[in-house]
Structures are given as structure tokens and as C-alpha cells.
Amino acid sequence: MLKIATSAEMHRIDRTTIEKYGISGTVLMERAGLCVVERINDILFQNTEHITHNTEKNRAKKIIVVCGGGNNGGDGFVIARVMHNQGREVEVYLAATPRGLEGDAKINYDAARKYGVAIRPVSHFLKHYPRGAARNCIIIDALIGTGLNKEVRSPLSDIIGKINKMSCPVVSVDIPSGISSDTGQIMGCAIKARYTVTFGLAKRGHFLYPGAEHTGQLFIEDIGFPLPLLASEKIRINMVQKEDINTLFPARPEYSHKGTYGHVLIIAGSRGKTGAALMAAKACLRTGAGLVTIGIPETLMGAFQSRVTEEMILPLPDKGNGTLSYGAAETIFDFLRKMGTVLAIGPGLSADKEISRLVTELVKGSRVPIVIDADGLNAIADNVNLLRKSRAPVILTPHPGEMARLLIQSSIVAGKDNLLTLIEEDRINIVLNFARQTGTYVVLKGPPTITASPLGEAYINTTGNPGMATAGTGDVLTGMISAFIAQGLSPADAAMAGVYIHGYAGDIIAEEKGKNALIASDIIRILPIVLKSTRD
Known part of the structure; x- marks a missing residue:
């Protein structure tokens, strides 16, 4: 069985990993960003079974990372820094004020800038791509994470609308921005991702409609959460897989009849x-x-x-x-x-x-x-x-x-x-x-x-x-x-x-x-x- 988490359950796993197991939030954020980078390189630049659109292979020249002000945005800063360091052309647009950043997100914002990543206000993104047109790029959606519990409003809604009009493939970090991770509902508006990379456990919103349609191809990555937390019996929602069904059917005994x-x-x-x-x-x-x-x-x-x-x-x-x-x-x-x-x-x-x-x-x-x-x-x-x-x-x-x-x-x-x-x-x-x-x-x-x-x-x-x-x-x-x-x-x-x-x-x-x-x-x-x- 593949366990499916709520936002609250995933938050508890995150906090327990940090407070009980001593793995810092900065380490978890770094691992999350690295996993996304690995998937992006796999999808776009490698010969891989995961490519669902052949025209994407070796096509993307520019990486556009759109970051929010929370930890989802922090993941985006890691992605931008690592891909910049790999020699990719990276543009980062921040939908928050730098002064409003805190904790691990602020640490990775500062690190990205020290590595030479240019981070601009999101208003530049809205002006730079006025018709939503962009060629040879991939967009990283690191705007809003799994904690969304209210409708998305401007300017975030403007950004989401702009991204959805662009012809580039979109990779969402954790969950497409604007999707409720608990119900799969669209909270006003939502990113239509081609790929989504999530961490530890899948979320309900990845499988419940209309969230499932916005998620695209889902990748579930291990970033180091302790296995006992991921396998907790307190998480009672599961996704059924073929191997789960295989185990339910014992072979028919030779000594049996129709009444058996x-x-x-x-x-x-x-x-x-x-x-x-x-x-x-x-x-x-x-x-x-x-x-x-x-x-x-x-x-x-x-x-x-x-x-x-x-x-x-x-x-x-x-x-x-x-x-x-x-x-x-x-x-x-x-x-x-x-x-x-x-x-x-x-x-x-x-x-x-x-x-x-x-x-x-x-x-x-x-x-x-x-x-x-x-x-x-x-x-x-x-x-x-x-x-x-x-x-x-x-x-x-x-x-x-x-x-x-x-x-x-x-x-x-x-x-x-x-x-x-x-x-x-x-x-x-x-x-x-x-x-x-x-x-x-x-x-x-x-x-x-x-x-x-x-x-x-x-x-x-x-x-x-x-x-x-x-x-x-x-x-x-x-x-x-x-x-x-x-x-x-x-x-x-x-x-x-x-x-x-x-x-x-x-x-x-x-x-x-x-x-x-x-x-x-x-x-x-x-x-x-x-x-x-x-x-x-």
C-alpha cells in the first residue's frame, strides 16, 4: 500500500523529523530541491522512460523558477542555485518581499544570491512575458505548498494565470499551486502542471479531482524522512497498487470443489x-x-x-x-x-x-x-x-x-x-x-x-x-x-x-x-x- 497523507499529517512528519530525529529543516529543504533537480534533468536532458513529451528532451534552455514566500519557495531557491551551478540559464521571480522571508527559505534565498542567481520581483515576470509566450524553457512552480487553506488571490492568481498560458512544461514542487492537498479542490485558480515532484508521501490532492488533472505525472521522492513516520498506522488513507492485489489470491487447492x-x-x-x-x-x-x-x-x-x-x-x-x-x-x-x-x-x-x-x-x-x-x-x-x-x-x-x-x-x-x-x-x-x-x-x-x-x-x-x-x-x-x-x-x-x-x-x-x-x-x-x- 502507498500511504496518502493530509497536509497536517505531513507537517507532523516534518516537525518530528526535525525535533526528534535531529535532521534540520535546512537539510530537508536541500534534499527536496536536489530531488527536483534530478527529476528535471532526467525528464529534459536524459534518455528516460519518464519522458512523456519527446519534444521536451534537450529542448529547454532556460529554467524559470517562480517562488513564494514560504518553504515551497525555499525549495525553489535550492533548485535555482543548484541548476545555476550546473551551468543552466536560470531566472528566479519572487512573489514576496525579501524582508518577509524567514527560516530555511531565507537561508536558501541568501545562498542562491551568493551563488550569483539573479532574483527579481514577480512583477518583472508578469511584464517580461506579457502574452504568456516563452520558448525553450521549463517553469518551476514553487509558489504555494501543501498548507493552502484559502482561495488564491492577486497577485498569486495573476502569476498562476500567466504560467498556465505559457507553452512551457511546468514542474510543480510538492503540489500544483492552488490545489488543496487535502481535497484536490481548486482554491480559486491552480497551476496545470505536466509533472509534480512531491516528498515523503503522496497527498490526497494528487489523486482527488480536479487536483489529479492538475498534477500531471507524479514523482514521490525520498528526502530522508524516517521510515517509521512514513509507515505510521495513524495514516489511514492508502493508494491501492497491483502488488497489493497479488497477495490476496492464494492458489486454488487441488483438493477442492465448487462449494469451496x-x-x-x-x-x-x-x-x-x-x-x-x-x-x-x-x-x-x-x-x-x-x-x-x-x-x-x-x-x-x-x-x-x-x-x-x-x-x-x-x-x-x-x-x-x-x-x-x-x-x-x-x-x-x-x-x-x-x-x-x-x-x-x-x-x-x-x-x-x-x-x-x-x-x-x-x-x-x-x-x-x-x-x-x-x-x-x-x-x-x-x-x-x-x-x-x-x-x-x-x-x-x-x-x-x-x-x-x-x-x-x-x-x-x-x-x-x-x-x-x-x-x-x-x-x-x-x-x-x-x-x-x-x-x-x-x-x-x-x-x-x-x-x-x-x-x-x-x-x-x-x-x-x-x-x-x-x-x-x-x-x-x-x-x-x-x-x-x-x-x-x-x-x-x-x-x-x-x-x-x-x-x-x-x-x-x-x-x-x-x-x-x-x-x-x-x-x-x-x-x-x-x-x-x-x-x-
């Missing part, structure tokens, strides 16, 4: 929505579940019989209109007592009021883990306190709209207006708080998808693409998570693995066919290849 890999019951489907049930079931089987049964309204049996192959069908009492009735609960519980390992609820169920009564009964009475999606989520939106009463682990997989409906009856947010905006502006904290309050595992679909546990841990997923914003992909994910639980993974691991592999499959398809033509069944088709690749 679980039996998933999927309560799904209604008139006009049978496809959702089938996609969830097929994804479940392709992800490795031993057995899958679809519980459907009995009046839809004819429509299903000709379309299932490996799946089994459990006809359930309905209202005569292709919608399940409350009376289906008894049949479902009887099935679960005899053979069920996991209960999935929701794909294509419909928004009928009786569905709400049925889902409530299932959540209260199930003794096996429950995965709830789509109409299953809508069915409990008016009674989220019900989730605390569940006897079994519950995994919720809402998209932002469904999350907003779940929040209406919760006490997590004070106001109920603009819930969608609140969710997008503070995805991690909202999903973490909801998971804690309800005692559930929550998969808030992306970008990026965040998985939160009731224990206060969250996992940021980086796979997936806009091509997956199409009907049925959520049903596929429900089937995949259910299958992983059936095979013995914990709810948190099952959700994390399901989300990662689901997105990974989507990325492979997008690479092969493009994003516009991607459909949910493509993901099911490619799952065997993706699972083999992940496990290998």
Missing part, C-alpha cells in the same frame, strides 16, 4: 431490467465464485430461462408485474440457511415501495455478508440507521447520486442542500464518516473510487477511465465483489480487489478499443485475462 468457492445469491431484476441481474451473475462467475443463483420475480422466469447457462435461478414471489414482493423474504432466508455464502441485492430491482420493505427485512435478518447496489441502496435511503442493526457485514457500492440519497437521513452533513457538490468536494471524509456511522464498508464510485471501512481506513483506487461511465458497469462490480467475498476475502479486501480489477479491465479495453465504445459486457469478457495477469 462459495455460493452467491443475487436478488435482482424486474420488468425491463433483467440485463442488470444477468451481468452481475456472469461477472460473479467470471471472478471465481463456485456457484451463482439469481433470485428473480417468478413472472420473469420465461425471460430468464433462455438466457442463463452456468447460473441458476431461484423464482421468488412477486406482485404479478415483474417486481418482487415482500413475501420473497421467507424464500430468500430459506435458501441462505441451506446454501448461501453471500447475498447481493440491487441490480435492476426497481424502485417499488414493497422493495424497500423487502430489502429492510433482508438487511436485518441475513447472517451472510451483504453487498448492496443500485435499487437496493435506494430502498434503504430513508432508513440508513437500519444498517447498524445488520447481523452480517454490509458492503454498499453507491455512485455519488446514491450516496447523496443515503446522506439525507444521516447526521454527517449539517445541510441537505447541494449534497452532490459536498460529496465531490470532500469525498474521502464523507465516505469515511458514513462508514463509521453505519458500521458498513462503503465503495463510493469515482473518479477516483474510494473504499472506506468502519474502522476508519480508506483506499484510493487509480484504475478505471471515463469509458466505464456506461450502463451495467456497476452491476458487474457488484458481482465481482460478491465473488471475492464468497472465496474467503474479507469485505475490505474484496471491495478493494473488486474495484481495482474492475478498473484495470476497463483500462485494458480502453487501450484496445477506445473509451467511447466500451460496454459493461466487455469487462466480463476480459476478466479471465485480467485476473490471470493480476495473480501472475
